Amino acid sequence: MTRTPDIASSRLSDAELVVNFSDAHPPLTKEQAVVEAERCFFCYDAPCTEACPTGIDIPKFIRAIATGNMKGSARTILESNILGGSCARVCPTEILCEEKCVHNAREEGHPIRIGALQRHATDWQMDHGGQPFTRAPETGRRIAIVGAGPAGLACAHRLAMHGHDVMLIDAHAQPGGLNEYGVAAYKLADDFAQREVDFLMKIGGISFEGNRKLGQDFSLTELRRDYDAVFLSMGLAGVRAMGIEGEALDGVQDAVTFIEALRSRDKKAVPVGRQVVVIGGGNTAVDAAVQARRLGADDVTLVYRRGHEQMSATSSEREWAQTNGVTVRLWSSPSRMVTEDGVLAGVEFSRGKATADGRATYDPKDTFIVPADMVLKAVGQLFVTDPISGESILVENGRIVVDRSYRTTMEGVYAGGDCTVGEDLTVAAVRDGRDAAEAMHLALSTPDQSETSGQ
Structure with a gap:
């Protein structure tokens, strides 16, 4: 297995990249839409x-x-x-x-x-x-939203419609969250994520501050002092580790970082290996695998520890991966990174099978190696609690605890989206943001229920 790592950018021409990252599913024409409707x-x-x-x-x-x-x-x-x-x-x-x-x-x-x-x-x-909704008369209330992804944006728009002033704060330079930084480029082609943000912001009453991190540049206590209410929608910023030998080798990175690079940089400048292994079974794994292939990788193998039925990626996503030349291997658990002269050369997997009770079991003596000069980990994301540590926010099982009105255990602070328990879907995050905004509006509009900042 003598080889040298081969990770490089500019594997494809500009013209090839334009084709590979164009809209995956072209829109319906007017005539097609009417027939379908x-x-x-x-x-x-x-x-x-x-x-x-x-x-x-x-x-x-x-x-x-x-x-x-x-x-x-x-x-x-x-x-x-x-x-x-x-x-x-x-x-x-x-x-x-x-x-x-x-x-x-x-x-x-x-x-x-x-x-x-x-x-x-x-x-x-x-x-x-343009924007089909108009803003209600200004209420004089100010709400801070931490996290400008789908939940935060939906919350901001609904609050602005009710006449409140909203400050969106995000660790990234631009608003959009998952849509801007975490979804395959061919799904939201032609800078659609930012065009949609611009469309949403036309309601008025919404400001944005980027490159600001909760727990580093400001605290939750400070937000409660300066605003009438706060909505937390930070998403899942952490990446789960596999905990295997060689995970820190050059050439091994998390799939989220890889996808973000593709969304925020010139695609020709994003390096990719010749032989790429993606470990995981969700939509992030599929997005990373397909984009690696479309970036110029010769061989891409997506490896999942269980079967098709247990993959969180839908059947359509799995078919999409395979039609894009991605090899899918199931019932395989990574055991270690394989090196050649100290350089990443592949991944060793243990073969597994389903037990009678539906669980997976793996034989450490029955292994195989998939050659790789690049490995992308997509084994799950985590909510990072550090930014709210020390605050009176209850976190259980790695997520912020909220009631039916999206209120946290800290007075005047609400939360929604992936940082709380839910479906971890964009559409569910939008629902959370919209409904949390209605709950905040009700609380701020009812004299005996309002949670003021004391200003």
Whole structure:
């Protein structure tokens, strides 16, 4: 297994990179959208709406498309989900609304293309109508939001609609969170994440401060002193370690960092190996694997410790990986990084199988090696509690504890999105931000319930 590491940038030409990272799923034309919309049965008790975490009235917005009412269609979506454009692109509709479509039973698994129709309507709004909502008269209340990802943005927009002033604070230079830094570039092509942020911010009353970290540049106590309420939506900033030999070798990095580099730098400047191994079974693993392949890697192998059924990546994501030339190996647990003259040369895995009770067991004597000059770890993300340590915020099982109104155990502080217990989906984060904003607005608008900052 004599070899030298081969990690480099500029493996492909500019023209090849443009093609490889263009929109993965081109939008519907007007004619295609109308034909698809007319397939809908417009169910009264729509199971698709019940399956949507943000509760979008799906039959209503599809009927509007069918009748040519694009403005009404977009408003129906955006009043429930202000980030409906990005959710239409990244949401796993195949296991949510589209899975519940009654066409699955009538047409052998051909549901209405709800995600594509939602994109059609929201794109129309952004291209033609601008911000469809107006801001209520100013209330004089000020709310700080820590984390400018989907939950924070949805919270900010709803609070601004109610007339409150909002300060969005984020550790990154730009707002957008996961949509801007953590999703495959071909899913939100053409700088869509930032265009959607600009669209959302047009409501007014929202300011943004970037490159500021909670616990380093400011504290939660300071925010409570200066603002009437605080919303925490920091997401999952930590990366789970595998705890195996050689994990700190050059060439081994977490997939989140790799994806962020692709989203924030010139793709031609992002280095990739010839032989890449991605360890994990979620959407982040698939995004990293496919993008490594499209960046110019010769061979990409995605290895997961259990079977297809246990992967958090959906069946569509798995098929997407395989159609993009990614080899998927299952029932394999990493045991160590293999080196040649001190340089990363591969990953050793132990073969496993399912036990009678559904668990996995691995034979340490039955191993194999996958050659690699680059390894991307995608074995899970964690909520980093350091920024709120010392504050009266209850954290259990690695997540912030909130009640039904998204209130934490610290007075005047709310939380939502991935830093709390939930589905870890973009659309669920949007719901949390929207509903937390309504809870804060109610508290700030009710004299005997308001939680003021004492200013």
